[in-house]
Amino acid sequence: KNQVEQSPQSLIILEGKNCTLQCNYTVSPFSNLRWYKQDTGRGPVSLTIMTFSENTKSNGRYTATLDADTKQSSLHITASQLSDSASYICVVSEGTFGRGTSLIVHP
């Protein structure tokens, strides 16, 4: 059964600190892995997409990594801001969703 597991379920950090969110998957066939950001009360918005051949991709303060051998991805947020408070959803092969990690950034 295709599954996407995200950890931690929730995370609270202070503004300015870094954090890393994890996504482990067992999805076949694998085509890509996408991270979405969902602000409270809004729809998810794509942050970045990782394909099989990519190891690292950055989008501003967000850096995604992919290890296709271990079937793991991470999303690293650098110098967090209050606006980073959101749910981060990992989606594999455009169809299997993780349950998300809720990030709260405190001032």
Add this chain to the structure above:
Amino acid sequence: NAGVTQTPKFQVLKTGQSMTLQCAQDMNHEYMSWYRQDPGMGLRLIHYSVGAGITDQGEVPNGYNVSRSTTEDFPLRLLSAAPSQTSVYFCASSYSRGATGELFFGEGSRLTVL
């Protein structure tokens, strides 16, 4: 840039009532889909469509109907609402269902069934 538009944003129903959640997109996307989002459950696919006239069931289709008469519109119908259908519903569209099919989501419709 309207993108994906959902209406209504909020709705309260009584058990047994029917209603339709509207979804429209102006990006000429072939693929459209409906999800429900419940606390701790993440997004679950209800129904999807790969083009006008074509619909199919997702993970949790029971209690919901859809139709796709045009490329732009993809309404979701609840024929007899139940409290278990209390949820936030998201409509999404994509240029392609394939390998690079980024989903564009609407703002959501929060439904409460009493």
